[in-house]
Amino acid sequence: MFHWLEKHPFFFAVAVFVTIAFAGLIEILPNFAEASRPVIGTKPYSTLELAGRHVYIKNSCNACHSQLVRPFKSETDRYGHYSLSGEYAYDRPFLWGSKRTGPDLMRVGNYRTTDWHENHMKDPAAVVPGSIMPAYGWLFKNSADIDTAYAEQVTVNKVFAVPYNAEIPMADGSKSTVKLAATLDEAHADALEEAKVIAADMKDQDVKDAVAAGNIPEIVALIAYLNSLK
Amino acid sequence: MNKTVLAAIIVVIAMLGFTYVAVGGAGGMGGEGDWVNKLAVLGAVVLVIVTAFVVTKYVRQMQFDRASGKLADENWDGIGEYKNELPFGWAIIFLGLVIWAIWYFLVGYPVNAYSQIGEYNEEVAAHDAKFEAQYANMDDATLKEMGGSIFIVQCAPCHGLQADGMDGKAANLNHRIAEASVKHVIQNGSNNQLLGMEMPMPDRNGLMNANTGALITDAEIDSVAKYVAGGMKGTAGADVFAGVCAACHGPDGKGMDMVAPNIAEFNPTLIANVLKHGKKGVIGQMPAFNNLTDVQVKALGAYVTGLSK
Numbered sequence: 001m002f003h004w005l006e007k008h009p010f011f012f013a014v015a016v017f018v019t020i021a022f023a024g025l026i027e028i029l030p031n032f033a034e035a036s037r038p039v040i041g042t043k044p045y046s047t048l049e050l051a052g053r054h055v056y057i058k059n060s061c062n063a064c065h066s067q068l069v070r071p072f073k074s075e076t077d078r079y080g081h082y083s084l085s086g087e088y089a090y091d092r093p094f095l096w097g098s099k100r101t102g103p104d105l106m107r108v109g110n111y112r113t114t115d116w117h118e119n120h121m122k123d124p125a126a127v128v129p130g131s132i133m134p135a136y137g138w139l140f141k142n143s144a145d146i147d148t149a150y151a152e153q154v155t156v157n158k159v160f161a162v163p164y165n166a167e168i169p170m171a172d173g174s175k176s177t178v179k180l181a182a183t184l185d186e187a188h189a190d191a192l193e194e195a196k197v198i199a200a201d202m203k204d205q206d207v208k209d210a211v212a213a214g215n216i217p218e219i220v221a222l223i224a225y226l227n228s229l230k
Numbered sequence: 231m232n233k234t235v236l237a238a239i240i241v242v243i244a245m246l247g248f249t250y251v252a253v254g255g256a257g258g259m260g261g262e263g264d265w266v267n268k269l270a271v272l273g274a275v276v277l278v279i280v281t282a283f284v285v286t287k288y289v290r291q292m293q294f295d296r297a298s299g300k301l302a303d304e305n306w307d308g309i310g311e312y313k314n315e316l317p318f319g320w321a322i323i324f325l326g327l328v329i330w331a332i333w334y335f336l337v338g339y340p341v342n343a344y345s346q347i348g349e350y351n352e353e354v355a356a357h358d359a360k361f362e363a364q365y366a367n368m369d370d371a372t373l374k375e376m377g378g379s380i381f382i383v384q385c386a387p388c389h390g391l392q393a394d395g396m397d398g399k400a401a402n403l404n405h406r407i408a409e410a411s412v413k414h415v416i417q418n419g420s421n422n423q424l425l426g427m428e429m430p431m432p433d434r435n436g437l438m439n440a441n442t443g444a445l446i447t448d449a450e451i452d453s454v455a456k457y458v459a460g461g462m463k464g465t466a467g468a469d470v471f472a473g474v475c476a477a478c479h480g481p482d483g484k485g486m487d488m489v490a491p492n493i494a495e496f497n498p499t500l501i502a503n504v505l506k507h508g509k510k511g512v513i514g515q516m517p518a519f520n521n522l523t524d525v526q527v528k529a530l531g532a533y534v535t536g537l538s539k
Contacts, residue, residue, distance in 0.1 A: 071350035073357055078383070080521055082350065110521075115514030116388055119399050127399060128387055201514060 038089035041171040044153075044162045044178050045090060045228065048191040048216070051149035052225025055218045056095070059136065066097035067106045067229070080107040090162055092152075102133055109230040114201040117223045122204075136219075140207055144221035150187040153180050195220045198227075234293070238286040245278045365525060370532065377533025380526050384519060393537050400513060404537050406495050409459040414512035416451050423507040424491035424500055431478075431490070441473035450474070458483065462494055496538055498531025505530065 005012045045053060056062070069075050071082040083106055088094045112120075119126060122140070124133040156162040157180055164180030181187035192211070198220050199211040207217050249271065299312040365372070382391065388400040395402040402408060419433035437446045446454075450470045457467025458475070462483050472481065475493075479485055483494035491500055505527055508518035522530070 071346055073350070073353050076350075076354075077521075082347075111384075111517050111519065112387075113515040113517050116399070127396065129391070 035085045036089060037086050038168075039084050039086035040169050042087050042089055043168055043176060043228075044156075044164055045225070046178055046190075046194060047146060047149050047153060047181065047187050048144070048194040048221050048224045049228045050152055050225075051144040051146050051191065051216070052218075052221035052223065052228075054145060054149060055139065055222045056225055059139075061105075062095040062097045064097075064099065064101035064133070065103065065105045066100050067094070067104065068096040069104055069106045075104070079104045080110055090156070092156060092160075105226070105229060107230055109227045112226070114198055114223050114227065115203065117226055118202050118204060118219070121219060121222075139219040139222060140204055140217055142218045143210075144191075144216045144218045146188050146191050146216065147184065149191075149221075150181065150184055153187075191216060191221075194224060198223050232290070234286055234289050238282040242278055242282045246275060249274050249278070361525075368529075373529050373532045374536055376526070377529035377531070377536075380522070380530055381533055384522070385530070388516070393534070395513075398513065400516070401511070403496070403534050405459070406461070406538055407459055407493055409455045410512050412455040412458045412493075413451055416446065416455070420511070422504070422509045422511070424503050424509075425488060426499075426503045426506070427488075429489070437474050439470065439473040440477070441469060446470070446474050458493060496535045498528065498535055501531040501534050502527045 005015055067083075069079045069081065069083045076082055088096075116127065120128070120133075121136045123135050124131040153162075153164065157164045164178055167175040167177055170176050179190060181190050192214060195211050195216045199208050202208065202220075202223075204219075207219060210217050211220060297312065299314050302311045302313050304311065365376070368376070381389075381393070385393070388396075389403055390396040390400070393403040401411070415431065416437060417434050419431050419436070421428065421430035423429070434446055434451070438444070439446050439450060453467035454470040454474065455467075457464065457471055462468075462471070471483070475483070478490035479493050480490075483492070485492035485494075491503075504516070505519045505522060509516045
């Protein structure tokens, strides 16, 4: 066979490619698979958090905010532990961003709370003097898209085996479970329960009224998502 | 004269001329140029001459040299091989590479391999060592200065640069406690681990006024809230404080260890506990700041305590 290959340059080239590609695969893939496995404590997003993630993407937050803490002292001092690839296991797509016009948000849930986000989205300059971030007033009026979020949950659960309704080990040794609702109505009800907890910490009366009436404004979903970034 | 040598001389003269035109006017060749310029020009001249010399040598070698030496006995389809010695320099380099390869396989790659995280760890260790050496024995002024700069980065986004809480978006740290906070705590109780442990304060249904023998009333809450927020001055509300609050918080409001926190003034322990556990009150929730080092917590304690004095 090698004799035959020596006389056929095209197939020889193909054989060389296949050999080297195979060597590359067995060297690269196992490491890659190991590094991209979820880190202990990384949970899939709940319905409301995922809806908030959609709001985040829809408003292009990732154009100005990165979600990637690099291993430099200056960054870990400000943002917390540097990012690990496994922490993005359930991010589809990942939102690393390419430019920091605003600060990194990888672990914003550790050092900002619901009421701060509320003040900040309404009027960023009132909380951070000199901020060039625009106000996001419409988030308080538009409703979050729970249907799409639930659809995504079902899809990633079926296609990528994202572990919903399964025990996930946490950093402190306990187990945690993220629920995937059985029906769309149940997903709406669960998201509303989650939204009520957030809205209780908010001051905007319209938002509180909307949640009480069974409607979830985008800001509530977005805050749920931001609080989940840890 | 050989044509190649002639061409080399012409090229050298042309390039020297070009160099002179390019940098001579800038003082390089003249008397007024500094020694760096002169050195650069000298380097350029040497480069041109050496290049011309080497190129000429090898071109001539290709033109006129013929292989020489003793042929090996074997002959492959008319292609022979000379029996030349391996050049000494090559042999040295080959042996050197063998030694280097042994070092690299056993020590260089496994032990001294570069890693980004390794560099980060070294950076952090170096910084920590320098920090500890520099701030081992801080005086009060340095401690407060450090606290102030940490405050700007970590605390000012909510509490504001003036620590005034920016119109009620966070607690005003220039006063120990606000009237609204006192009322909220009395009405709803509180369990913020200000003492560093779980020690819940009851809500209004568990607060008895020792003077009247009844539960605290709305009017009493108003007056005692004003009294506490006003810094325990005056007489209005003082009796309610003595009857309701003093049992745990002490007659002067300075708290008791393991019982109740200081509500008369800030102190570094209180601030350290808030930073460790976070806090939830009438304004909203403050997150815990466990990323701060002990020295930073101490510095913030000194700074924030100093704000209300």
